[in-house]
Amino acid sequence: MALWILSLLVFGLPFLLLRICGESRKRQLKEPPLVMGWLPFFGVMLDYIKDPLGFLQATQRQHGDIFTCKIAGKYFTFVTDPFSFSAIMRQGKNLDFQKFAMHFSQRVFGHADFSGPLLSESYREIHALFQQTLQGPPLQQLTEVMLGNLQAVLGRSLPSGGRWKEEGLQSFTNRIMFEAGYLTLFGKEERLLPVERAAQVAATCMMKAERDFMVFDRAFPVLAGGVPIALCMRAWRAREALTEELVQSKLYQRLCISDLIQRRMDAFNRMHLDETGTARTHVCMLWASQANTLPAAFWSLYYTLRHPEALTAACAEVDRVLKESNQSSYDHDQPISFSKEQLESMTVLDSIIKEALRLSSASMMIRVASDNFAFTLDSGQTAVIRKGDYIALYPQLIHLDPEIYPNPTEFKYDRFLDEAGHVRTEFFKGGRLLKHCLIPFGSGASKCPGRYFAMNEIKQFLLLVLCRCELHLVDSAAVPVPDSTRAGLGILPPSCDVPIQYRARAAWRGEGRAGAH
Numbered sequence: 001m002a003l004w005i006l007s008l009l010v011f012g013l014p015f016l017l018l019r020i021c022g023e024s025r026k027r028q029l030k031e032p033p034l035v036m037g038w039l040p041f042f043g044v045m046l047d048y049i050k051d052p053l054g055f056l057q058a059t060q061r062q063h064g065d066i067f068t069c070k071i072a073g074k075y076f077t078f079v080t081d082p083f084s085f086s087a088i089m090r091q092g093k094n095l096d097f098q099k100f101a102m103h104f105s106q107r108v109f110g111h112a113d114f115s116g117p118l119l120s121e122s123y124r125e126i127h128a129l130f131q132q133t134l135q136g137p138p139l140q141q142l143t144e145v146m147l148g149n150l151q152a153v154l155g156r157s158l159p160s161g162g163r164w165k166e167e168g169l170q171s172f173t174n175r176i177m178f179e180a181g182y183l184t185l186f187g188k189e190e191r192l193l194p195v196e197r198a199a200q201v202a203a204t205c206m207m208k209a210e211r212d213f214m215v216f217d218r219a220f221p222v223l224a225g226g227v228p229i230a231l232c233m234r235a236w237r238a239r240e241a242l243t244e245e246l247v248q249s250k251l252y253q254r255l256c257i258s259d260l261i262q263r264r265m266d267a268f269n270r271m272h273l274d275e276t277g278t279a280r281t282h283v284c285m286l287w288a289s290q291a292n293t294l295p296a297a298f299w300s301l302y303y304t305l306r307h308p309e310a311l312t313a314a315c316a317e318v319d320r321v322l323k324e325s326n327q328s329s330y331d332h333d334q335p336i337s338f339s340k341e342q343l344e345s346m347t348v349l350d351s352i353i354k355e356a357l358r359l360s361s362a363s364m365m366i367r368v369a370s371d372n373f374a375f376t377l378d379s380g381q382t383a384v385i386r387k388g389d390y391i392a393l394y395p396q397l398i399h400l401d402p403e404i405y406p407n408p409t410e411f412k413y414d415r416f417l418d419e420a421g422h423v424r425t426e427f428f429k430g431g432r433l434l435k436h437c438l439i440p441f442g443s444g445a446s447k448c449p450g451r452y453f454a455m456n457e458i459k460q461f462l463l464l465v466l467c468r469c470e471l472h473l474v475d476s477a478a479v480p481v482p483d484s485t486r487a488g489l490g491i492l493p494p495s496c497d498v499p500i501q502y503r504a505r506a507a508w509r510g511e512g513r514a515g516a517h
């Protein structure tokens with residue numbers, strides 16, 4: 001947090017000196033209320049950074065459903081009324097998502113500018129690959145590969161001989177999900193070594209990749225705040241180390257690469273980009289596929305372990321699915337498999353994951369106004385927006401709204417189940433049905449294309465941990481809360497790790513199961 005503020009002060013200073021005297025924006029007719037704050041240039045930045053949700057809730061109480069805040073020299077119009085979200089989504093012509101996202105991604109990952117006239121046409125083709133490879137039959141294939149990788153990585157992690165192992169839950173989750181996700185997208189390295197030696201080398205490489213990923217990811221809030229990566233040497237080195245492993249010449253030697261990455265590689269080849277620039281787009285894809293999934297998997301498992309009623313319901317569901325297909329939790333040599341329909345039928349796990357996402361998601365959806373325009377809010381009020389301003393939607397305001405979700409900060413494992421145990425999709429505010437009630441994956445044109453895969457992989461992770469491990473939280477004072485220093489960037493990681501003990505489940509020990517001690 002301190003680094004955030006420091007960096008913004010340092011890099012904002014030249015702008016401050018230029019603008020300190022000349023800033024005089026006045027609210028025009030039909031424009032949203034203007035919240036300028038008392039700091040020249042920075043506006044309300046410090047209040048916002050200190051507690052984004054609290055700041056937005058307080059400003060909403062004071063100014064209503066729409067208001068414009070000055071933050072570090074930019075103007076952000078926050079629309080807080082969920083019934084007005086559709087009106088924003090319909091403004092595709094006036095609100096540009098790609099410009100903001102591309103500029104941001106280019107700055108942080110260092111890849112080519114795909115929005116320029118030379119590359120934008122080809123990039124549209126690459127962007128279309130998300131839909132083609134992350135839905136339908138390709139999604140099913142990706143999900144099956146992920147299940148195989150999860151089982152291999154988890155199996156390797158479990159100590160032999162009935163011994164217990166201690167580790168942090170976050171470390172456990174990150175290690176397993178990162179490796180399995182990496183292998184699923186980018187395939188396996190082929191090594192001409194004896195099997196055991198090859199496995200050792202692969203494990204060492206994967207540990208290094210995970211470490212580099214974490215170093216880079218930890219610097220993300222600072223990079224997002226505008227600090228050039230050249231000034232964050234550790235993050236820069238980590239990003240470049242990841243880049244080196246994902247150059248196309250190395251990727252072409254890997255086995256079982258996903259359709260998504262394979263087709264991206266082929267498309268980049270046709271564009272004749274340089275090798276490092278291309279590899280950086282793969283680092284960007286790696287980040288998109290992991291940065292939110294890891295904390296989401298952590299929270300899903302943590303809440304399940306913390307809440308006995310959630311654990312009982314989840315275990316009953318897992319047992320039902322295994323029994324249906326005559327499979328055993330204990331037989332670690334026999335891989336578990338299940339059909340798409342079985343995965344979809346696990347509505348308790350689905351509800352647990354959605355509830356964990358609701359409590360930990362703090363993404364911000366940002367669009368840039370490409371022209372002056374006016375739009376009508378659900379209330380009938382007209383709002384005039386200036387060209388160049390940002391429009392921001394902050395879903396956490398909805399996720400923690402007590403009118404929509406009673407006792408919103410409480411974990412309720414069955415919140416997203418109806419009375420018949422089916423997926424519940426209908427939520428109301430003021431007696432009216434909401435179209436947008438849970439949006440951890442964004443909405444509209446920029447909605448996360450990996451959302452179905454993310455839900456599947458987290459579900460599979462929970463399922464495997466529950467059936468293959470005896471695992472419990474070690475009684476400790478550590479009670480993690482979502483760490484709001486990453487607010488605006490997606491799923492918040494835990495503020496601290498929590499110790500767990502785990503070992504392989506075995507038939508001869510009876511029904512030992514995951515749970516709190």
Ligand code: HEM
Nearest residue numbers: 288289292293296363365440441442443446447448450454
């Ligand atoms: C729990 C896990 C995940 C969450 C919460 C999440 C959330 C998001 C959000 C909020 C956005 C931006 C939407 C916006 O600005 O409107 C996004 C974009 C994106 N996500 Fe995810 N995501 C997750 C997992 C994944 C996975 C597993 C993949 C890939 C396999 C993925 C690939 C992407 C890509 C490529 C984009 C950029 C889309 C574009 O440029 O149009 N995400 N995600």
